[in-house]
Structures are given as C-alpha cells and as structure tokens.
C-alpha cells in the first residue's frame with residue numbers, strides 16, 4: 001500500500017472536520033474523494049500533505065508513519081500537491097513557478113521541466129509570462145506542473161476542475177490520466193463527482209467528516225444512493241444535460257460543471273484569484 005490514512009481525526013479549534021477517516025491508495029491507482037461542501041475532502045488532502053495536524057490516527061506512506069513529519073519532508077518523500085485555488089506565485093513567470101516546485105530537490109531539473117512542457121504545451125508557449133496573468137485553466141495546469149516538478153510518487157489534486165469551462169475540464173482530466181499512465185499515483189478531490197468517477201479507479205464518498213462508502217468508481221456511478229445525492233438524481237450529471245441516460249455522453253460531462261447558462265460561452269479568461277486558500 002502506498003498511502004494509508006488510518007482512522008484520522010482532525011479539528012479546526014472545536015470543530016471536528018474529520019471524524020475517523022480511513023482511506024487507502026495503492027500504487028498506480030487514481031483514487032477520488034467525492035462529497036458535498038464541508039464533507040472534509042480538502043482537509044483530508046491537507047492532512048496528508050502536512051498542512052493540518054492530526055488530532056488522532058495515523059498516516060502511512062510506503063509503510064512509514066509520516067503523521068508528524070513536516071510538510072517539506074513529505075514533499076521530498078514523494079507527496080506532491082496542487083492545492084485548491086491553485087496557489088501559484090502571480091508575480092513569477094511560468095518557468096520560475098515550475099522551478100519553485102523543485103526547490104526542495106537537489107540536482108538538475110531541466111529534464112523535469114521539459115517533461116512538464118511536453119505534458120502542457122500551453123505552459124511552454126507561455127513560459128515567460130507572469131503566472132498571475134494566465135487564465136484559470138492555465139493556472140490549473142501550472143499548479144499541476146509545479147507539483148510534478150518534485151517528482152511525486154503520489155499527486156494530490158484539490159478540485160482540478162474548479163471554475164473551468166467543460167472543454168478545459170476534459171483537457172485537464174485527460175492530462176491527469178496521462179500523468180497516471182506514466183507512473184504517478186493520483187488522489188483527487190472533486191465536487192464534480194460525475195467526472196471524477198469516470199476518471200478514477202476507486203472512490204470514497206465523504207459525508208460530514210466520515211467515509212460513507214468506498215468502492216470501485218464504476219460501481220459508484222451506478223449506485224442509486226450516490227446518483228441521487230451526488231450525480232443529480234438521475235442518469236448523467238445534474239443540471240439537465242438532456243438526460244440521454246448515458247453517463248459517458250459529452251452532454252453529461254458538460255452539465256456536470258456548475259455554471260450559469262450564460263457562462264457557457266466564457267472559455268478561459270485570466271483570473272485574479274491566485275492566493276492559496278487561507279482560511280486557516
């Protein structure tokens with residue numbers, strides 16, 4: 001087992017955000033955590049990467065207990081994270097941002113840089129552009145690319161589809177599949193349950209700090225309870241895709257994106273929000 005989260009409890013002051021979560025990730029898998037707002041998905045990722053301390057429980061990585069290991073050492077051990085809200089450095093260029101991803105690692109990074117540019121040609125085209133002037137989709141690519149620069153064994157992704165137009169979501173998910181095909185294990189948190197379940201091998205459904213269910217992703221796509229609560233109640237995603245009943249149709253994918261009808265025309269514009277989630 002590459003990553004094991006065992007009966008983990010996490011608190012924000014008196015608020016119990018995780019109430020005994022157990023999640024396992026095998027090497028080579030794509031695992032997704034789905035669930036409503038406030039279920040504890042982001043907290044789970046932050047606890048794995050060392051941004052939140054555990055109240056109790058254990059986190060094992062490659063069999064080693066990392067529960068109390070500082071975050072930067074976890075990066076060196078092979079845990080890479082692309083955080084919610086991207087968290088890129090707005091004033092730095094794309095290349096500089098990518099170099100920051102390798103800061104904790106010694107040695108030549110040119111091969112890694114070339115690999116990221118190959119995965120994300122858009123970043124290569126914009127390598128001298130300031131991160132803050134990039135579109136939402138490009139910033140998401142940059143955040144993933146930066147996490148890859150640390151050569152993670154497991155890549156933690158927090159809401160990679162957030163705020164992106166359907167076509168871009170599709171692109172990002174295809175790249176995540178490719179990253180996994182090249183050997184990186186992926187743990188991805190998503191509100192976009194339909195797409196996450198189509199991407200992942202296995203999934204955990206979180207509800208108010210607990211694991212409600214875990215199963216192969218394809219099983220959860222057909223699970224009536226999951227469909228009712230997280231997939232818009234019927235076939236395909238919420239939002240009225242036309243309801244063809246085929247969960248793999250592109251209409252369903254498009255409808256899985258939470259956007260007002262008028263927003264469909266917005267492709268991918270520069271975004272201002274670049275700071276990491278700083279509610280802590």
Ligand SMILES: Nc1ncnc2c1ncn2[C@@H]1O[C@H](COP(=O)(O)OP(=O)(O)OP(=O)(O)O)[C@@H](O)[C@H]1O
Pocket residue numbers: 012015016017035036037038039040041042043044191279280
């Ligand atoms: N900085 C914080 N201070 C206090 N409570 C917090 C903080 N961050 C999260 N929480 C609480 O912890 C619980 C889990 O939140 P978390 O962000 O992990 O959920 P989530 O499933 O990722 O939801 P979202 O999609 O909204 O990010 C919620 O009850 C939330 O209100």
